[in-house]
Amino acid sequence: MLIGPFYGFSIEPGGWAQAALPALLAVVAFSLAASGCYAINDVADAAVDRIHPRKKNRPVAARRIRPGGALAFAAALFVLAAGSIVLLPTPAARLWMGISVATYILLVMTYSAGLKRAVIADVMCLSLGFVLRMLGGCAAVGVTPSAWLLNCTFFLAMFMAFGKRLGERRTLGDSASAARKVQGHYTDDLLRMLVVVTGVATLVSYTFYVEDQSARFTFGFNLLWLTVLPATYVLLRCIVLLERGEYDDPTELAIHDTGFQAGSALFAAATAVMMLMTTSAT
Numbered sequence: 001m002l003i004g005p006f007y008g009f010s011i012e013p014g015g016w017a018q019a020a021l022p023a024l025l026a027v028v029a030f031s032l033a034a035s036g037c038y039a040i041n042d043v044a045d046a047a048v049d050r051i052h053p054r055k056k057n058r059p060v061a062a063r064r065i066r067p068g069g070a071l072a073f074a075a076a077l078f079v080l081a082a083g084s085i086v087l088l089p090t091p092a093a094r095l096w097m098g099i100s101v102a103t104y105i106l107l108v109m110t111y112s113a114g115l116k117r118a119v120i121a122d123v124m125c126l127s128l129g130f131v132l133r134m135l136g137g138c139a140a141v142g143v144t145p146s147a148w149l150l151n152c153t154f155f156l157a158m159f160m161a162f163g164k165r166l167g168e169r170r171t172l173g174d175s176a177s178a179a180r181k182v183q184g185h186y187t188d189d190l191l192r193m194l195v196v197v198t199g200v201a202t203l204v205s206y207t208f209y210v211e212d213q214s215a216r217f218t219f220g221f222n223l224l225w226l227t228v229l230p231a232t233y234v235l236l237r238c239i240v241l242l243e244r245g246e247y248d249d250p251t252e253l254a255i256h257d258t259g260f261q262a263g264s265a266l267f268a269a270a271t272a273v274m275m276l277m278t279t280s281a282t
Contacts, residue, residue, distance in 0.1 A: 019141040022088055026097060026140035029084035030133050033101050036077035037108040043067045044112050048180070078105070093140050100136030104129055119185035123165075127157035148209035155205055159198040159235070163242050163250045166191040170245045195242060199235050206231060217274055227270045234263035 042060040046067070050056045059065040081101060088094045111125045134153050138145045168180060169188055177184035210217075210224045217224040237259055238250055247253040253260055 022093060022140040023137065025084050025087055026137045029081045029097060029101055030104070030136055032077045032081035032084065033105055034108075036074040036081070037105060037112075039070045039074040039077070041108070041112045043070050088140060090142075093142065096139035097136050100132050100139060104132045104136070107132065117181045119182055122182050123158050123161040126161050127154050130154070130157040146209055146212055148205055148212050151205035152202055152209060155198050155201040159195060159202055159238075160250045162191055162194040162198055163238065166195055166242060167245075167247060167249050192243065195239060199239055203228075203232060203235060216278055219277065223277070224271075224274050227267055227274070230263045230267040230270065234260055234267065237263065 039060075042058050045055075046058075046060045048055075050061050055061060060067060060070050082098075085094055085097045085101060088097055107125060107129055111122070115125045116122045131150055131154050134145060134150065165180070165183065165186060166188065169183060169186070169191065207228055210222065210228060213224055214222040237257075238253055241247055241253055241257060241260075242250070247257070254264070
C-alpha cells in the first residue's frame with residue numbers, strides 16, 4: 001500500500017513528515033477494511049475451509065467463533081475504517097480514499113459471492129485489490145502513481161495468486177477442487193504457464209518503470225537499473241522453488257527461504273539508497 005507513495009512521493013524538506021500521518025491512516029483504513037472482508041469470507045467459506053490443511057484452523061472453520069460474532073466484528077471494522085478515512089487532512093484525500101476502500105470492499109464481496117469460482121477472473125479480482133490499495137495510499141498523500149508501477153503491482157499479485165493455486169494442487173492433489181472449486185478449471189500445466197507469464201510480465205513492467213524514471217535516477221547512468229538484478233533473482237528463484245514443490249505458497253517461501261529473503265533485502269536496500277541519492281541531489 002505504501003509502495004506507490006514511497007516511489008512516487010516528491011521528497012522535499014519536511015515532505016515525508018507531512019505525508020507520514022496520511023500514509024499511516026491509509027494503512028489503518030485498508031487494514032481494517034481487509035480484516036472485515038476476511039471475517040465475512042471466513043463465514044462464507046467455513047465449510048470448505050474445514051477440508052484445507054491450513055484453513056481448517058481459521059476461527060470460524062474451527063468453530064472457535066460463531067458466524068454471527070464474526071459478522072458483527074466485520075461491521076465494527078468497517079466503521080473504524082470509515083473513521084480513519086474521515087481523519088485524513090484534505091477533502092480530496094478523503095474522497096479518493098473513501099472511493100478506493102469502498103471499491104475494495106465491493107470487489108472482495110463480489111469475489112466471495114461468485115468470482116472466486118470463475119477461472120482467471122478469480123485471480124484478476126484478487127490482484128485488483130492490491131492495485132486499489134496502492135491507489136488508496138497514493139491518494140492519501142497526493143501522489144499520482146505511474147501506470148508501469150500499477151502494472152507491476154497487478155502482475156506481481158497475479159503471479160503470487162497463480163503460484164498459490166499451483167502449490168495447492170501440489171499439496172492437496174485430487175482434493176484441491178474440493179477446497180477451492182475453481183481448481184477444477186485449472187491444470188498443473190496451465191498454472192505453471194500462468195506463473196511464468198505473470199512473472200515475466202512483472203519484470204517487464206518493472207523494467208519499463210525503471211526506464212520511465214531515468215531522468216530522476218540518472219547519475220552517469222540510470223542507477224535504479226541496479227535494482228532489476230535482485231528483483232530478477234528473487235522472482236525467478238520463486239518460480240524455481242514453486243516448480244520443485246518445495247513451497248506451496250509464495251508467502252511461505254518469503255518467510256522461510258533465505259535466498260529469497262537475501263535477494264529481497266538487497267532489492268529494498270538498493271532502492272532505499274537510490275531514493276536517498278535523489279533526495280540529496282534536490
